[in-house]
Amino acid sequence: MDHDSTGAKNVTQGFGKKGPHRLKPEDLGYTGELEKYREENHLLDLETGRVVAEHRERYLVRTTEGEYEAEITGNMRYTAESREDFPAVGDWVALQIYGPGSAIIHHVFPRFSVLKRQAAGKPGEIQVLAANVDTAFLVQSVDRDFNLNRLERYLTLCHASGVSPVILLSKVDLIDRSRLDEMIRILQARITHVPVLPISNETQEGYSSLQKMIKKGKTYCMLGSSGVGKSTLLNHLSGKNLMRTGGISRSTGKGRHVTSHRELILLDQGGILIDNPGMREVGMADTGNGLEVTFDRIYALARHCRYRDCTHTREAGCAVLRAVENGEIDTATYDNFLKMEKEKTHFESTMAERRRKEKMLGKIIRDYHKKDIKRKKH
Ligand SMILES: Nc1nc2c(ncn2[C@@H]2O[C@H](COP(=O)(O)OP(=O)(O)OP(=O)(O)O)[C@@H](O)[C@H]2O)c(=O)[nH]1
Numbered sequence: 312m313d314h315d316s317t318g319a320k321n322v323t324q325g326f327g328k329k330g331p332h333r334l335k336p337e338d339l340g341y342t343g344e345l346e347k348y349r350e351e352n353h354l355l356d357l358e359t360g361r362v363v364a365e366h367r368e369r370y371l372v373r374t375t376e377g378e379y380e381a382e383i384t385g386n387m388r389y390t391a392e393s394r395e396d397f398p399a400v401g402d403w404v405a406l407q408i409y410g411p412g413s414a415i416i417h418h419v420f421p422r423f424s425v426l427k428r429q430a431a432g433k434p435g436e437i438q439v440l441a442a443n444v445d446t447a448f449l450v451q452s453v454d455r456d457f458n459l460n461r462l463e464r465y466l467t468l469c470h471a472s473g474v475s476p477v478i479l480l481s482k483v484d485l486i487d488r489s490r491l492d493e494m495i496r497i498l499q500a501r502i503t504h505v506p507v508l509p510i511s512n513e514t515q516e517g518y519s520s521l522q523k524m525i526k527k528g529k530t531y532c533m534l535g536s537s538g539v540g541k542s543t544l545l546n547h548l549s550g551k552n553l554m555r556t557g558g559i560s561r562s563t564g565k566g567r568h569v570t571s572h573r574e575l576i577l578l579d580q581g582g583i584l585i586d587n588p589g590m591r592e593v594g595m596a597d598t599g600n601g602l603e604v605t606f607d608r609i610y611a612l613a614r615h616c617r618y619r620d621c622t623h624t625r626e627a628g629c630a631v632l633r634a635v636e637n638g639e640i641d642t643a644t645y646d647n648f649l650k651m652e653k654e655k656t657h658f659e660s661t662m663a664e665r666r667r668k669e670k671m672l673g674k675i676i677r678d679y680h681k682k683d684i685k686r687k688k689h
Pocket residue numbers: 481482483484485510511512513514535536537538539540541542543544555556557558559566567568569570571587588589590
């Protein structure tokens with residue numbers, strides 16, 4: 312199936328059969344700060360919209376009036392230094408409309424948050440998952456998907472950019488109550504201060520609590536493996552069959568990657584929800600102080616290590632190792648912490664190397680052009 316057309320169609324359907332109806336800017340999550348930015352940066356002559364879907368540098372943008380297929384200007388493409396400079400789902404953009412349903416994006420507004428990861432299979436490259444997200448729903452299904460190491464990865468992505476996380480344990484209809492209670496106990500022993508909500512798309516358990524969490528004008532994003540029920544949840548919350556949902560492979564017990572594109576939809580109750588394709592890898596990119604927040608207990612202990620550059624692996628007088636030995640810090644958490652730290656460092660050096668090479672290449676091209684101009688003058 313052609314993913315490109317499916318993505319676009321789904322979103323359009325979200326605004327009713329007669330096509331998109333008129334919205335208030337706040338319905339899309341617009342704020343006074345964005346308006347101030349728009350005025351200060353002389354963008355008043357352009358329309359403002361929000362990117363609701365993306366496919367290979369073609370964007371579907373929703374404004375209060377309607378929906379537009381948009382491309383970025385050549386200048387934007389030329390000056391972009393990395394994937395992060397391109398629009399992403401959730402972004403606010405200034406656009407020029409030039410025909411029925413067509414537009415050109417001239418500018419991306421500054422983001423208040425951005426969820427990103429190390430792009431799968433592309434060392435040192437970032438993939439933006441969603442922009443301007445208030446809360447991320449980290450979805451793990453309790454039957455096969457439950458994994459605390461992976462949850463800590465998702466948490467770090469959230470903490471890296473100030474997105475507040477909520478853990479959704481899905482498909483709780485598939486296990487009995489005592490098993491669920493045990494899972495929640497294990498989870499909360501390791502991950503503290505993050506709300507956990509058990510839900511079922513079958514029985515609608517947890518739905519009313521979830522709906523109470525969702526506030527008008529705020530943006531939510533679902534992250535998780537394939538097949539955990541993200542799109543099913545979105546369909547139920549929106550009351551419309553917007554996203555295709557899928558089966559689970561009998562042989563592997565894993566989802567079949569039914570959703571292929573990120574999409575943003577508006578919920579009738581207010582609130583904006585972004586669905587994501589299931590992720591196989593949650594690789595660390597530039598995580599800012601994300602690890603510090605996720606592993607706050609380890610970082611607090613590290614201040615008491617004897618050596619300032621302690622690697623917490625073999626040093627004498629290491630407060631972290633001591634805490635692991637006496638059971639204060641879970642061994643699995645400690646191992647995951649070391650692994651993610653290593654990945655972060657690796658990402659940073661690979662990215663620096665990439666940037667260095669790109670700069671060099673840029674210089675070679677510039678020098679060549681200079682010589683070329685000289686040659687022509689003579
Ligand atoms: N038993 C049970 N099955 C569910 C539940 N939620 C979803 N499913 C089933 O799980 C399968 C996958 O659901 P999807 O909603 O497509 O999963 P997804 O997370 O969107 O998957 P990707 O789009 O591949 O990332 C479908 O067959 C759903 O019917 C649930 O709460 N309980």
